[in-house]
Amino acid sequence: MRQSQLFTKTRKEAPKDEVSVNAQLLIRAGFVDKLMAGTYSFLPLGLRVFKKIENIIRQEMEALGASEILMPTLQPKENWEVTGRWTQLDNLFRFASYYSKIDYALGATHEEIVVPLMKKFVFSYKDLPTATFQIQNKFRDEKRAKSGILRGREFFMKDLYSFHTNEKELDEYYEKAAKAYEKVFQRTGVGEQTYFTYASGGTFSKYSHEFQTVSEAGEDLIHICDKCRVAINEEIITDLENKCPQCGSTKLRKEKAVETGNIFKLMTKYSKPFELKFKDQEGSEKEVIMGCYGIGLNRLMGVAVELFHDERGIIWPASIAPFLVHLINLGQDEQAEKLYADLTAAGIEVLLDDREVSAGEKFADSDLIGIPYRVVVSKKSLEAGGVELKKRSEQANEIIAIKDLISLLKK
Amino acid sequence: MRQSQLFTKTRKEAPKDEVSVNAQLLIRAGFVDKLMAGTYSFLPLGLRVFKKIENIIRQEMEALGASEILMPTLQPKENWEVTGRWTQLDNLFRFASYYSKIDYALGATHEEIVVPLMKKFVFSYKDLPTATFQIQNKFRDEKRAKSGILRGREFFMKDLYSFHTNEKELDEYYEKAAKAYEKVFQRTGVGEQTYFTYASGGTFSKYSHEFQTVSEAGEDLIHICDKCRVAINEEIITDLENKCPQCGSTKLRKEKAVETGNIFKLMTKYSKPFELKFKDQEGSEKEVIMGCYGIGLNRLMGVAVELFHDERGIIWPASIAPFLVHLINLGQDEQAEKLYADLTAAGIEVLLDDREVSAGEKFADSDLIGIPYRVVVSKKSLEAGGVELKKRSEQANEIIAIKDLISLLKK
Numbered sequence: 001m002r003q004s005q006l007f008t009k010t011r012k013e014a015p016k017d018e019v020s021v022n023a024q025l026l027i028r029a030g031f032v033d034k035l036m037a038g039t040y041s042f043l044p045l046g047l048r049v050f051k052k053i054e055n056i057i058r059q060e061m062e063a064l065g066a067s068e069i070l071m072p073t074l075q076p077k078e079n080w081e082v083t084g085r086w087t088q089l090d091n092l093f094r095f096a097s098y099y100s101k102i103d104y105a106l107g108a109t110h111e112e113i114v115v116p117l118m119k120k121f122v123f124s125y126k127d128l129p130t131a132t133f134q135i136q137n138k139f140r141d142e143k144r145a146k147s148g149i150l151r152g153r154e155f156f157m158k159d160l161y162s163f164h165t166n167e168k169e170l171d172e173y174y175e176k177a178a179k180a181y182e183k184v185f186q187r188t189g190v191g192e193q194t195y196f197t198y199a200s201g202g203t204f205s206k207y208s209h210e211f212q213t214v215s216e217a218g219e220d221l222i223h224i225c226d227k228c229r230v231a232i233n234e235e236i237i238t239d240l241e242n243k244c245p246q247c248g249s250t251k252l253r254k255e256k257a258v259e260t261g262n263i264f265k266l267m268t269k270y271s272k273p274f275e276l277k278f279k280d281q282e283g284s285e286k287e288v289i290m291g292c293y294g295i296g297l298n299r300l301m302g303v304a305v306e307l308f309h310d311e312r313g314i315i316w317p318a319s320i321a322p323f324l325v326h327l328i329n330l331g332q333d334e335q336a337e338k339l340y341a342d343l344t345a346a347g348i349e350v351l352l353d354d355r356e357v358s359a360g361e362k363f364a365d366s367d368l369i370g371i372p373y374r375v376v377v378s379k380k381s382l383e384a385g386g387v388e389l390k391k392r393s394e395q396a397n398e399i400i401a402i403k404d405l406i407s408l409l410k411k
Numbered sequence: 412m413r414q415s416q417l418f419t420k421t422r423k424e425a426p427k428d429e430v431s432v433n434a435q436l437l438i439r440a441g442f443v444d445k446l447m448a449g450t451y452s453f454l455p456l457g458l459r460v461f462k463k464i465e466n467i468i469r470q471e472m473e474a475l476g477a478s479e480i481l482m483p484t485l486q487p488k489e490n491w492e493v494t495g496r497w498t499q500l501d502n503l504f505r506f507a508s509y510y511s512k513i514d515y516a517l518g519a520t521h522e523e524i525v526v527p528l529m530k531k532f533v534f535s536y537k538d539l540p541t542a543t544f545q546i547q548n549k550f551r552d553e554k555r556a557k558s559g560i561l562r563g564r565e566f567f568m569k570d571l572y573s574f575h576t577n578e579k580e581l582d583e584y585y586e587k588a589a590k591a592y593e594k595v596f597q598r599t600g601v602g603e604q605t606y607f608t609y610a611s612g613g614t615f616s617k618y619s620h621e622f623q624t625v626s627e628a629g630e631d632l633i634h635i636c637d638k639c640r641v642a643i644n645e646e647i648i649t650d651l652e653n654k655c656p657q658c659g660s661t662k663l664r665k666e667k668a669v670e671t672g673n674i675f676k677l678m679t680k681y682s683k684p685f686e687l688k689f690k691d692q693e694g695s696e697k698e699v700i701m702g703c704y705g706i707g708l709n710r711l712m713g714v715a716v717e718l719f720h721d722e723r724g725i726i727w728p729a730s731i732a733p734f735l736v737h738l739i740n741l742g743q744d745e746q747a748e749k750l751y752a753d754l755t756a757a758g759i760e761v762l763l764d765d766r767e768v769s770a771g772e773k774f775a776d777s778d779l780i781g782i783p784y785r786v787v788v789s790k791k792s793l794e795a796g797g798v799e800l801k802k803r804s805e806q807a808n809e810i811i812a813i814k815d816l817i818s819l820l821k822k
Contacts, residue, residue: 005476005478006478007478007529007532007533007538007541007543008532009532011531033528033531035482035483035486035487035524035528036487036513039483039485039486040483041480041481041482041483041524041528042480042481043480044478044479044480044543047479047480047481050481065416067416067417067418067455068455068458069452069453069454069455069458070452070453070458070461071446071452072446072450072451072452072565073484073548073550073565074450074550074564074565075446075450076446076447090509091510093506093508093515094506094509095504095505095506095507096506097504097552097564098501098505098552099502099552099553099554100552100554102447104504106517113446113452117444117446117452118418120422120444121418121419121420122418127418130418132418132455137484139484139485141508141509141510141511142510143510143511153485153508154483154484154485
């Protein structure tokens with residue numbers, strides 16, 4: 001993409017009411033725009049990052065054998081009354097149609113929709129296990145929305161739901177889903193900072209599990225057992241007598257963290273009120289056993305910025321960066337255009353800075369935007385034998401012969 | 412994909428309250444599910460069709476030089492008050508936050524969001540022209556929602572907005588956008604039935620233009636000039652004295668049609684209230700000239716079903732079909748599995764019917780689902796020298812040697 005064609009520009013200042021580091025940097029670099037508290041637009045650069053995260057998640061969900069669907073945002077009150085959450089869920093947006101006097105909820109989560117949907121297709125043990133997921137914006141009437149894109153009133157989630165004949169089958173799927181989540185966090189670049197975390201379980205199971213990514217921007221507190229590489233949410237640490245539930249160690253490290261994913265054994269919590277049942281091999285009716293599994297896409301994007309930035313800007317992990325290469329043309333149009341064409345033809349994603357602005361402005365914008373590799377084509381670099389290559393995450397740069405650049409970047 | 416892994420099943424009957432042909436067939440074949448009037452879930456097969464339509468539209472918008480963004484659904488009242496549409500737009504969903512007493516609108520269209528957004532990036536003639544689009548669900552509080560997925564209370568649109576320094580530049584872009592729209596309709600298979608249609612223009616221009624697809628399911632009436640291959644919306648036919656605005660002919664053919672796209676010259680209608688201005692080459696401030704361009708994705712999907720079906724089910728155009736090939740295994744597991752693997756490896760999208768049901772049920776489901784090519788592997792076909800190939804749109808079938816199948820399908 002040509003930077004001259006990008007309608008966004010970097011900005012010196014983020015909005016004054018924006019206190020979070022993630023949103024400040026993302027707004028200044030032109031990835032997102034703040035419409036109001038808790039509500040952001042994804043701009044071209046931001047949407048590219050978003051789609052990379054989305055594709056990684058989609059691949060891992062498909063590898064789990066789950067099929068993708070897309071359920072409505074506009075949901076009828078009656079479904080939410082079946083579970084009692086019409087009144088119990090504080091942050092559910094509720095409103096009426098002007099014309100038809102239908103009462104609607106805005107999708108905050110989709111158990112109330114996916115369970116009645118499955119009731120139309122699941123009848124027998126032969127129809128199970130099955131799993132389905134969607135990637136979609138959700139809405140919550142949050143009291144406060146001050147963490148940038150980490151806690152929005154509108155935000156994107158992947159929600160996966162699994163359906164089983166018995167608890168053992170659910171347990172096995174749950175393990176597989178946890179592994180898939182670890183892959184998602186590894187692949188998006190935040191794996192090292194992300195911990196499988198024991199949290200309170202609710203009605204049906206002793207614990208639920210979260211994935212918590214250690215960050216100063218986090219609203220949660222976790223206690224990490226470095227030996228087992230797991231954590232315990234502050235909310236249950238007393239119940240666990242300050243011990244790691246895996247090795248029993250009391251050597252725990254307390255950190256702030258962001259909940260980037262969660263997995264729940266729902267058991268029959270939602271299949272019971274909606275009467276989602278199946279006939280087992282003996283022909284008797286049983287309630288379907290369920291699991292649900294969420295990942296916040298905005299959160300993943302926001303936490304990556306919180307983890308990977310410096311005073312000059314963002315430092316994207318390559319797997320979710322908007323482009324792999326930021327090609328900076330300093331007055332060498334012919335060579336820069338040829339290199340842009342060659343890199344693009346080689347399948348490398350390039351942002352070409354072809355704007356008529358100063359070298360200093362180009363470098364500052366490049367550091368702010370945070371693309372992993374910066375390649376400068378200048379009179380000086382050509383005289384030295386090629387282009388100047390610099391990683392955003394490192395200080396050093398080197399001159400690379402143009403003929404060697406593609407194979408080096410492809411590695 | 413293996414049909415045994417698809418959680419949806421075909422159904423004998425659609426819901427009793429579903430009167431439209433498109434939704435009846437899409438529900439029976441398992442492409443969509445009706446949550447309530449005007450609100451549908453896309454199920455795995457339906458989402459595949461949806462994504463094919465989405466990708467065709469995206470490619471044509473990118474070819475127009477427009478960059479993709481994603482704006483919020485949740486929108487502040489204040490933006491809608493600037494244009495007066497908070498009270499004027501009948502079908503705008505309006506509601507309040509419980510906590511913050513913020514008043515929200517649900518995105519019915521995005522001029523109120525995209526214009527203030529552009530105000531942050533457009534200052535000079537050098538920043539223009541520019542164009543941006545999104546593909547997103549929109550919400551309208553429709554009085555009636557009885558046309559299946561053709562008129563939903565929640566529905567998906569591609570909305571493109573273009574920004575210009577002068578009217579001539581807008582006119583040129585508008586022409587290019589109209590051409591891109593024609594490509595979208597051709598590529599999705601409904602081009603032959605779709606007409607560039609003159610419609611009422613509103614405040615700033617004599618006409619606006621719609622793309623109307625001739626269908627009995629349509630809520631609009633158009634008058635077609637077959638010579639010019641254009642149409643006139645019933646709403647302005649009297650103003651035009653029943654004449655074609657291009658050739659003056661009165662030989663017009665009246666048809667029911669579905670509005671699948673529309674393009675408007677907005678001029679300064681929205682830039683004025685939001686004071687979206689630019690400095691021209693002489694340094695004087697002027698209002699930005701705008702165009703907007705919409706395509707309904709659900710409508711395209713629904714109208715394709717209305718146009719292409721028979722008494723047995725849907726007949727998808729290949730470009731938007733969920734799969735190219737429906738591979739029906741009649742008891743020949745080894746050959747069917749090998750063929751499934753070979754076709755998939757050749758990049759051909761295949762739905763393998765590996766279910767343990769009767770041949771009759773497989774054939775009936777295949778006709779209902781409407782995948783362009785049906786390939787049957789049976790004892791009989793193998794004895795005759797290969798597999799039985801049949802187009803969904805034709806009655807005839809033929810035996811094809813397995814070694815010739817891939818090259819034939821790749822054509």
